[in-house]
Amino acid sequence: MHGLTSAHHSGLLVSGRLADLYGRKRLYLIGMIVVVIANVISGVIPTQIALTVFRAFSGLGLSISSPAGFGIIGTNFRQEPWRTFAFAALGLGTPLGAVLGEIMGGLIAGTGKKGWQYLYFLLAGFAQMEIGDREHIHQSTEGKTQNRQIDWIGAGLITIGISLLLFSITQAGLVEKGWRTPYISPIFSFSIILILIFGWWEHKLEYESSVIPTSQESPTAYPPTAIKDSIPPIVRLSIFSRHKWRISAILGIAFFDWLGICGWVYLTSVYYQDLLGYSPLKNALYILPAPITGIICSCLVTLIVPRVKAPILLALGGISSGLANALFAFQSPNTIYWKNEFFSAILQPFGGDLTIPIGSIIISNLVEDDEQSVAGALFQISLQIAGCLDLCISSIILTQVESIHGLLKGLQIAFWFNATCCWFVLVIIFLAFRKVGLAKDIAKVI
Known part of the structure; x- marks a missing residue:
């Protein structure tokens, strides 16, 4: 798994630049082909080392296709509400993938001793569907930059x-x-x-x-x-200071929101499995309201984003995910599930499921056509670094406090840290977006 994520994260920016230069459709299909081949081989490979190598190749394929997919949406969906629908559908993949992956993965892996191998064939099949549907990816997404030299x-x-x-x-x-x-x-x-x-x-x-x-x-x-x-x-550094630093601001909002969201996922698993002694399956059931709410929220995004100001929605996301962490900070092992834990799981997805589609629309509107895939890569990198960084910081807080005051106190302090990260986005929103209206109009605000 580490090989897959490392290859995925490290290749995003370069892949985004290649997509902007040589054609987003071409790069998207190449990435999907790599994913198909890597997953098919992963399903039959006999050794752990070889499996790790091909999981890394699968991550590389995803890093090639992901920024290209962002650029395809950014350059082809120009009119509202279709632009919002497209980016909302892109954001829907996170909660929907979490629910379906958890259910289907458990069912397939439980079919037998080698059930886990069938999971790779399933992933290859999903990627093959994208390749088979290639005729619906518009040719107009080809890169048009005259100078196609690579740095x-x-x-x-x-x-x-x-x-x-x-x-x-x-x-x-x-x-x-x-x-x-x-x-x-x-x-x-x-x-x-x-x-x-x-x-x-x-x-x-x-x-x-x-x-x-x-x-x-x-x-x-x-x-x-x-x-x-x-x-x-590869990336023009002036991109970060354009439009009064608003591109940097939306990257910062995504970063701090995702810190708190990933921290919640990690800390709740520690709470249920290490503190309460629950099984991984019971842990998954207790947090199941989060991805389900995420799917509902992602569907509602298509209705509310064209009607509600972007700063209000971004602030709502940060406040909600912060409250999700704060509820667990107040939680006692003797308290019933329905008092804090259930409502925490309901509130947790709003930060990501509002920030990702709205942030995608904003950052796409603020960059040129020949930067769309690079912008998408920057957005994804900010999320990935946040996820890795929070795992490190939350675990350090947890272990340091636990060694003195016990596991429960360590969890509470770590939850408060993640809540603060989510609420910090309110400061960024006030400084950079307080005069902004709807997400689709962001480029009109100078």
Whole structure:
């Protein structure tokens, strides 16, 4: 599983750039083909090492197709309410996948000793359906950037940097000694250095590209090789400061919301399984209202987003997911389920299921057509880093407090931390979006 997630997360940004340059439909189908092949081989592979390798290839396929899918929606669905419907459907995949995956996975895995192998065939079948439906993916999504050179230096820096960053953060939350483990701090430090070098390199390329004359300017003042040799960056760093930093703001909102949401999932499993001694199945049943509510919320998004101001909905999401964590912070093992736990599960999904579709609409409206897939990759990376980081921070808080005050107190403090993360989005919303109306009108607010 770690191989799959690492390959998925680390390849997003480069895949997004390739999709914007060489065609989103092409990259989307290539990614799905990789997923099909990797899952079919995973279902028959005999060794654990080989299985890990092909799970990583499956994650790579997802990293290729995910940003391309975001770009396809961003460039093809221009009119409301269809644009909102499309991004809401994209966001629906998270809660719907959680429910169906949990149910179908349990049923198939329980068919026999090798039932788990059939799960990979099922995943391959889902991906094959996407390939079979390729005629409905519009050709108009092909990239139209004239300069299609690839910044391979930047691609290598950011891919290795993000991979090592997520690896070090994840391991710090899993191993017994945490950050005191000898290899974790050096890997984390090296990843930060690589990402900083990537930022400097991208700034350099963006500056060099900006001095190349446009078609209306006279190119005689520049060397003949200047235009040919100019390599565009993987991501223009100016994207973060456009529209009064609103792209950075929506990435921050998604980041802090997702911190609290992922923390809730992790901490509730500790609460039910470690504190109360419940089985994983009983734990899944107790939190089942969360994905069910998520599906309902995602469906309602199509009705409320075109009618309600984006800041109000984003704030509602942050408040709700924060309250979900706070209810567990007040929870006592002797309290009945229906007092706090049930309502916590009902409130938990709103942060993600409102932020993801609304954030997708906003960030898509704020970038150019040749940046749609890169923007989608940035949005997904902010969520993935948040998920890994919260696992690390919540586990550190939990273990440190537990060693002094016990497991229950550790859980309460960790839940309060996650609630604070969710509520911090209110500050970002006030600073960046207080004058914004509907999500579809975001680009009109200067």
